[in-house]
Structures are given as C-alpha cells and as structure tokens.
Amino acid sequence: MTSKVDRRKQYSRMVLKESLIELLQKKSISSITIKELCVKADINRSTFYAHFSNQYELLSTIEDEFIEDLVETLTQYHFPKEEDSLLMTEKFFDFIADNSEVCQILLSENTDIHFQKKGMNITQQFIFKDWINEMKMDKDTYEYINLFIVSGSIYVTKNWLENQQNKTPKEMAEILHRFINKGLSNMR
Structure with a gap:
C-alpha cells in the first residue's frame, strides 16, 4: 500500500509542477492562484496544500x-x-x-x-x-x-x-x- 501512496504523491507533485510551468508561460507567478493551479492540474486544493504552502514554494x-x-x-x-x-x-x-x-x-x-x-x-x-x-x-x-x-x-x-x-x-x-x-x- 505504501508504494501506491508514494506513487500518488509523486504524481500529484509532478502534475502540479507541470501545471505551474504551463501557467508561467502565459502569466507571472504573482498572478497565478492556487485555484487556477489546481484546476489545471486536476487536483483538489487539499492535495495541493498537502505538498506546498503556496505557488512560490512550488516554484x-x-x-x-x-x-x-x-x-x-x-x-x-x-x-x-x-x-x-x-x-x-x-x-x-x-x-x-x-x-x-x-x-x-x-x-x-x-x-x-x-x-x-x-x-x-x-x-x-x-x-x-x-x-x-x-x-x-x-x-x-x-x-x-x-x-x-x-x-x-x-x-x-x-x-x-x-x-x-x-x-x-x-x-x-x-x-x-x-x-x-x-x-x-x-x-x-
């Protein structure tokens, strides 16, 4: 079970990073919201906050x-x-x-x-x-x-x-x- 959880965590972190990079192609880090990042990554806010405190920490x-x-x-x-x-x-x-x-x-x-x-x-x-x-x-x-x-x-x-x-x-x-x-x- 632990490896499944680890894979989910890895996947969540990976998709968040990819989503932020994609958003940064169009707008500044200061104008990117957590909500927008979560929608792009197709994850919920609690998952985001389980890994990062804000978009700057992710960056x-x-x-x-x-x-x-x-x-x-x-x-x-x-x-x-x-x-x-x-x-x-x-x-x-x-x-x-x-x-x-x-x-x-x-x-x-x-x-x-x-x-x-x-x-x-x-x-x-x-x-x-x-x-x-x-x-x-x-x-x-x-x-x-x-x-x-x-x-x-x-x-x-x-x-x-x-x-x-x-x-x-x-x-x-x-x-x-x-x-x-x-x-x-x-x-x-």
Whole structure:
C-alpha cells in the first residue's frame, strides 16, 4: 500500500509542477492562484496544500530540482585545469539546451529573481571557481568582476534560449570563454 501512496504523491507533485510551468508561460507567478493551479492540474486544493504552502514554494521546488540536476550533471566531469573553464561552460550549455523549456520559463519575467541568483552561485562554483587564484586579484575586485561576468552570462543564456539556440552549446561556450579571457579586442 505504501508504494501506491508514494506513487500518488509523486504524481500529484509532478502534475502540479507541470501545471505551474504551463501557467508561467502565459502569466507571472504573482498572478497565478492556487485555484487556477489546481484546476489545471486536476487536483483538489487539499492535495495541493498537502505538498506546498503556496505557488512560490512550488516554484522554488522546481528551481531547486533544476539546480540539483545541473549540479549533478556538472560534477560528473573532471577536465584538465587548462581546459576546465571552456569544457565546463560547454557542458553547462548542453544541459541548458537539453532543459531549454523549463530553463527559459525559470529565467523569464514571469518568475522571480531567486532562480537567477541560484544560477549565479552555480556558475561561480563550477566555471569561475579558480579565478581569484589564477588572476591574482584581491577578493573585492574578484567579487565585482565575477558578478559582472556571471550576470552577463545569465542574460546571454536567456537571450540564446529566446533565439531558439541559434548557436550550438560549443559555439556559445567558445564565445563566452573568449570574451571572458581575452576581452572585446579578441572578438573580431
């Protein structure tokens, strides 16, 4: 009996997540009601509240699962140091491409800024983690430069998704890597 209950719980959570993602394609998280979400998911309100306290908690769960999957994907790679940043960036874009629908919604104006902040932390952890030592810069300077690059990278990713991934993940990784390491003068 427990496995049947577990399957029902899993199904309820899955259908709620899918319904929220669908609704976020059309409207902002703040304008989505629990009633509307339950109708879309074809579940009752008590089932919703058995899993989540509100639509923001459901969105946060979707974001956290996306980030967990991204981290799990990126941690399986171990590249030689000199290739680390470029290859890790390519794997990042591969993951984003494979999960483009959800990622595009999570980066849209219909959600909140929390996902972008979580994404910044992951990007710093996996792609720019050795910069402070390699660049021999003080911590404050590193923070400003890192914030600039990571924020820009998130908006580049968002734009790439909006443009139907008009470049391959490898091309996107190369563009960002070349810009980050050589600046604008090397972009010709």
